[in-house]
Amino acid sequence: MQSDSLESGTPGTSPTPPSRREKNKAATRQAITDAALALLRSKGAGNFTVEDIADSAGISRRTFFNYFGSTDAALASMTYGFLDSALQQFRRRPSREPILESARAALLELADPMTVAPLAELFTLIQQNPQLSRSELEAWDHCTEQIITAARERFAAAPGAVIDELYLRALAGSVISCGKAAMDVWFARGGADMSPASLSVLRQLLIDAIGHLGSGFDGHALSESTPLEDRH
Amino acid sequence: MQSDSLESGTPGTSPTPPSRREKNKAATRQAITDAALALLRSKGAGNFTVEDIADSAGISRRTFFNYFGSTDAALASMTYGFLDSALQQFRRRPSREPILESARAALLELADPMTVAPLAELFTLIQQNPQLSRSELEAWDHCTEQIITAARERFAAAPGAVIDELYLRALAGSVISCGKAAMDVWFARGGADMSPASLSVLRQLLIDAIGHLGSGFDGHALSESTPLEDRH
DNA sequence: GTGCAAAATTGCACATAGTGTAAGAAAATG
DNA sequence: CATTTTCTTACACTATGTGCAATTTTGCAC
Incomplete structure (x- = not known):
């Protein structure tokens, strides 16, 4: 679909230039998730089958299962990529x-x-359907585990130190919870608004959530009167 | 199985004395979860079917689905009850x-x-099988939502105050994450050890996790030397 | 290009999951 | 006992998920 420069996509970023096979697989994968999202949008959750997705993506039902274990997994793969970007940043x-x-x-x-x-619409569609959210929860949990691993490696850099597993796991879980909370509040407020103002709100929510975490949640649940930003 | 005093089980606790129908349903429900756990223990996750559970519980396959939507849901119901006890305490x-x-x-x-x-063995069996953990995650998430609701009601008692949804959700998620972290560490250490000493360790882990949360995770990941309790 | 090996796609078969439906069994009600 | 309500069960059916072998596509050497 995009500009397919033959083999030198972005030399230097990846040690392995994407071969034709890999590009085909990536395209098929993308076609599947696109088809799944389109069907979710048009027919609603639970009202389409794997065969529908496969037909829409131009592949066989069996091939779908070569890529994803279920409809949920196909949709959740977007969330995986979404959270993975945060993990890489970490x-x-x-x-x-x-x-x-x-x-x-x-x-x-x-x-x-x-x-x-790519996630915004998915989130709004998912939050109305608890069935779909299982794989989403798994994605967040997977990200938590990755954060734990990353944090452990970071602390392991200090030689001879004993790492507090409880601290690691509680911290990573709390951080992810804060991210999830910020996303939930953001979506609940304005839906999938991609405007710069809306994204700025999301950024502030993420900062505030981590701020609460850093201050030990010392009692800011209530605000007697909100002088600024009481549009809520 | 137990002593089935006819109708007056514990008068005063429940306004509705359990009828025969309700007791039968409760017994069936229990038989299902017992059978599922027994099969999980004996055959391992993924190596038994709903029909196996139904046969073992002495019911039909269809009746199983009248009680639970899946094998996972049957096992996760134990976790729901487990977390519900904490919620009630809150x-x-x-x-x-x-x-x-x-x-x-x-x-x-x-x-x-x-x-x-009742949960200890289930947890150890589950942690080895990521497939089963989806419903478990859902149980924890459900508890988080319940905590959010309970906390919102608590803060709503203050008249005229504006509740910070972000604070609520971030806090509830972090608290649950801390509980989960403590449980994970506990199980990773000693498995399902129900001895008073082991339970005391669990209590301390839970306290420490909330302690970390309350102090904003201000850097206790490393301990240069652990004078007490370095048996890890 | 040709040929060959590796890998991906596909069709087919099969076991299992999950659900609607209606008939039958059990329990509450009078 | 008769009736009504609720639960259980059998049956049929669609959909999921997987193993397997045939087929097609791609990579690579010549």
């Missing part, structure tokens, strides 16, 4: 940086237009 | 108590022998 942060600061920077990646755009 | 706390203190008290309920015992 890994990119310097090791000596306070970990909550790294988490804040990583979560802000979720407010990137290119990152959140 | 609701029982006084409204003016600091919310993290309420959370701490609620999570400590998870270390109650009567509460955690």
Whole structure:
């Protein structure tokens, strides 16, 4: 679909230039997720089958299952990619940086237009259908595990130190929970609004959530009167 | 199985004495979960069918589906009950108590022998099988939503105050994450050890996790040397 | 291009999941 | 006992997910 320069896609970024096979697979994968999202949009959750997706993507039912284990998994793959961008950002942060600061920077990646755009509609469609949300939960959980691993590796850089697994897991889970909370609130407010103003709101929500986490949630649940931004 | 005193089970606790129908349904439900757990233990995850469970529980396959939507759901129902005990404890706390203190008290309920015992083995069996964990995640997520609702009701008691949804959701998610982290670490260490010493460890893990949360995770990931309790 | 090996797609068969429906069994009601 | 309500069951049917072998496509050497 895009400009298919033969083999040198972006030399230097990846050690393995994408072969034709890999590009075909990526295209098929994309066709599947596109078809699944289109069907979710047009027919609603639970009102289409794997065969529908396969037909729409121009492949056989069997091939669909070579790529994804279920309809949910196909849709959740978008969320995986979405969260993976935050994880990569986390890994990119310097090791000596306070970990909550790294988490804040990583979560802000979720407010990137290119990152959140493919997810926005999916989220709105999913939040109305609890059935679909199972695989989504799995995606968030998977990201939590990845954060735990990344954080463990970071702390392991300090030689001879004993890593507190409880601290790691509680922290990673809380960070992800804050990201999820910010996304939920954002979607609940304005839906999938991709305008710069809306994305700015999302960024602020992510920052505020991490702020609450960093301050130990010391009682800001109520605000007697909200002088600024009481449009809610 | 147990002593079936006719109708007066525990007068005063429930306004509706359990009729014969309700007791039969409860017994069937229990038989299903028992059978599912037994099969999980003996055959391993993914190596038995709904029909196996139904046969083992002495019911038809169709009746199984009248009670649970899937094998996973049957097993996850135990986790639902487990987490529900913590939720009830949270609701029982006084409204003016600091919310993290309420959370701490609620999570400590998870270390109650009567509460955690039915879950212990399930957790160990589940952690080895990522397939089963989807419904478990759903159970934790469901509990998070319940906590959000309970906390919202608590704060709504203050008249005229505007509730910060982000604070609520981030807090509830983090609290649950801390509970989950403590459980994970506990199981990873000693498995399903129900001894008083082990349960004491679990209690301390839960307290420490909430402690981390309350102090904003201000850097206790490493400990240069652990003078006490370095048996890990 | 030709030929060959590796890999992907596909069709087919099959076991299992999950659901609608109607008949039958059990329990509550009078 | 008769009736009504609720639960269980059998049956039929669609859909999911997987193993397997045939077929097609791609990569690579010549």
